[in-house]
Amino acid sequence: LPSVHSLALQEQFDTAEQQRDASNLGMWIFLVTEVMFFGGVFTAYTVYRHLYWDVFARASNTLSALIGAFNTAVLICSSLTMALAVRASQLGARKTLVLFLLATILFGGVFLAIKGYEWYEKFEEHHVPGPNFHMEGEPLQPQAQLFFSLYFAMTGLHALHMVIGVGLLAWLTFQAHRGRFTALYNTPVDNTGLYWHFVDIIWIFLFPLLYLVDRHLTK
Amino acid sequence: MPEQIESPKVYLSVFAALIVLTVVTTAVAYVNLGPFSTVVALAIAVSKMLLVALFFMHIRHSTILTKIVVAGGLLWLGILITLSLSDFLTRGWLPVPGR
Numbered sequence: 001l002p003s004v005h006s007l008a009l010q011e012q013f014d015t016a017e018q019q020r021d022a023s024n025l026g027m028w029i030f031l032v033t034e035v036m037f038f039g040g041v042f043t044a045y046t047v048y049r050h051l052y053w054d055v056f057a058r059a060s061n062t063l064s065a066l067i068g069a070f071n072t073a074v075l076i077c078s079s080l081t082m083a084l085a086v087r088a089s090q091l092g093a094r095k096t097l098v099l100f101l102l103a104t105i106l107f108g109g110v111f112l113a114i115k116g117y118e119w120y121e122k123f124e125e126h127h128v129p130g131p132n133f134h135m136e137g138e139p140l141q142p143q144a145q146l147f148f149s150l151y152f153a154m155t156g157l158h159a160l161h162m163v164i165g166v167g168l169l170a171w172l173t174f175q176a177h178r179g180r181f182t183a184l185y186n187t188p189v190d191n192t193g194l195y196w197h198f199v200d201i202i203w204i205f206l207f208p209l210l211y212l213v214d215r216h217l218t219k
Numbered sequence: 220m221p222e223q224i225e226s227p228k229v230y231l232s233v234f235a236a237l238i239v240l241t242v243v244t245t246a247v248a249y250v251n252l253g254p255f256s257t258v259v260a261l262a263i264a265v266s267k268m269l270l271v272a273l274f275f276m277h278i279r280h281s282t283i284l285t286k287i288v289v290a291g292g293l294l295w296l297g298i299l300i301t302l303s304l305s306d307f308l309t310r311g312w313l314p315v316p317g318r
Contacts (some may be wrong), residue, residue, distance in 0.1 A: 017222075020222070021282050021284075024281065024282075024285060025226075025282070025284060025285050025288065028285050028288050028289060029288060031221070031292075032288060032291070032292030032295075035292050035293070035296055036292070036295060036296060036299065037297050039296045039300065039301065042300070043299060043300050043303045043304070046300070046304065047303070047304070047307045050304075050307065050308060051307075065245060065248065066245075068245075069242070069245040072241045073238055073241055075302060076234065076237045076238060076241065077234075079234075079237075079271060079275055080230060080231070080233075080234040081277070083225075083274075084227065084230060084231045087224060087225060087230070089223050091224065107241045125306075140289070149301060181256070189262075193275075193276075194276055196271075197271050197275045197276045198273055199275075200275075201268050201271050201272070203266075204264050204267045204268055204271070205264050205268070207244075207264075208244055208248070208260035208261070208263070208264050209260070212244065212245065212248035212256075212260055213248070213256055213260050214256070214313045215248035215249050215256075216248065216249060216250060216251040216252065216256055
């Protein structure tokens with residue numbers, strides 16, 4: 001295995017700083033492609049919400065805003081522990097890094113468990129698009145299915161990103177435990193942090209758009 | 220650019236602001252603001268995005284090249300959304316001859 005020093009400065013770079021800036025830039029370019037990917041889904045949601053706004057309002061209000069808000073808070077907690085993990089890696093504090101990585105995995109797991117519970121509820125209520133779909137008291141069933149198709153696609157893609165994130169964090173925790181990261185070399189922690197915060201940002205937009213914007217119409 | 224190590228205080232303040240904004244956006248959703256409900260919800264979401272990006276993702280300490288790439292990404296996202304919606308949202312505005 002290459003030593004930490006050779007990882008901190010590989011031969012194609014002049015300085016460790018230049019190497020770190022280059023990998024950060026590469027990560028950001030990947031995240032921009034992700035922004036465009038989710039941007040297309042958000043645009044599709046906006047178009048259909050504009051077309052069938054009344055059905056979308058009724059369908060959206062079957063979701064629990066309280067659970068959504070709580071899960072948003074859980075994800076923000078995970079972003080805090082991730083930011084503190086990156087900080088610990090910059091300081092070369094191995095034990096603190098492992099602890100904060102584990103905390104991030106824990107919060108990510110709690111988020112996914114709550115999301116899973118919400119999906120389970122939707123299954124029970126026959127709100128999953130397909131032959132058994134039925135939304136009580138809704139005259140426009142196909143349009144309501146469209147809302148739930150978008151709901152499952154968007155939260156599903158987000159959850160998939162979370163699962164990948166948790167996998168990356170588990171690998172980082174293992175590597176950090178082995179003392180792979182030092183103040184000189186912490187690029188994998190840094191870049192995984194960027195990915196994790198990006199997934200948080202996606203949820204920051206999903207939560208109001210799916211759960212909240214038509215809340216006032218129920219009263 | 221030399222690595223900047225943020226104080227935990229900064230992270231905790233950003234965290235507190237994000238939690239407060241989450242509570243505010245949930246509470247304000249139950250107030251009838253008409254079409255402005257979406258505007259307010261998105262304004263709060265954009266503020267939260269900026270907090271996460273600038274502090275947690277430390278864009279404020281990034282190189283100018285990274286900043287340009289991020290701004291460019293947001294520009295293209297703007298083009299994607301604006302051009303798509305300028306089609307879909309305006310379809311009913313003018314009559315189609317022969318229909």
